[in-house]
Amino acid sequence: MRPVRRSTLHRALILGGVTGMRAALGPALISASRRSGNQELLALAALGEMVVDKLPLVPSRSRLPLLIPRAIAGYWVGRQVAEQDRTQNPNLPLLGATAAVGAALLAPTVRSALGAAFRLPDPILGVLEDALALSLGSQAARLAPDDLRRLVADAVVSLQNKMADSSTLQGPAAH
Numbered sequence: 001m002r003p004v005r006r007s008t009l010h011r012a013l014i015l016g017g018v019t020g021m022r023a024a025l026g027p028a029l030i031s032a033s034r035r036s037g038n039q040e041l042l043a044l045a046a047l048g049e050m051v052v053d054k055l056p057l058v059p060s061r062s063r064l065p066l067l068i069p070r071a072i073a074g075y076w077v078g079r080q081v082a083e084q085d086r087t088q089n090p091n092l093p094l095l096g097a098t099a100a101v102g103a104a105l106l107a108p109t110v111r112s113a114l115g116a117a118f119r120l121p122d123p124i125l126g127v128l129e130d131a132l133a134l135s136l137g138s139q140a141a142r143l144a145p146d147d148l149r150r151l152v153a154d155a156v157v158s159l160q161n162k163m164a165d166s167s168t169l170q171g172p173a174a175h
Helices: 006-021 025-034 039-052 064-084 091-118 122-140 145-170
Strands: none
Touching (some): 006 025, 006 064, 006 091, 006 122, 025 039, 025 064, 025 122, 025 145, 039 145, 064 091, 122 145
């Protein structure tokens, strides 16, 4: 087995960590970099997760039921990085999963400590965490800022079209 290039290793770890912070974001960024057919759906999932994360009733991502999908998504992201970089190393998916679980466990602690130290409300810290995850993840996925803007715009337009189609199929509401 050939050694893994450092850039490939970094990409798998960073995108795995981003996935631990926002479970749908790593897969959305990788799908966008590959221009796959499900990129808009994953982008909408990532946007939705960013909104829901700010709600007070959402359980901690560090709980086991929420760690499992992050580990699976981190594994998938690591495998996609290996495929993109044409690396035949079976450890990259495991590193992606490990980074996802590690970030999912560490991020809430860091967020809480920053909130206490700087007296910032949790939703503000959540937005800062989103910005960090987007910045690190888009760089690791090799997406330019314009690619991200286009992805979000296309996803929102796609959602609007689906909602318009749905309301057209249902017809006028009966009163």
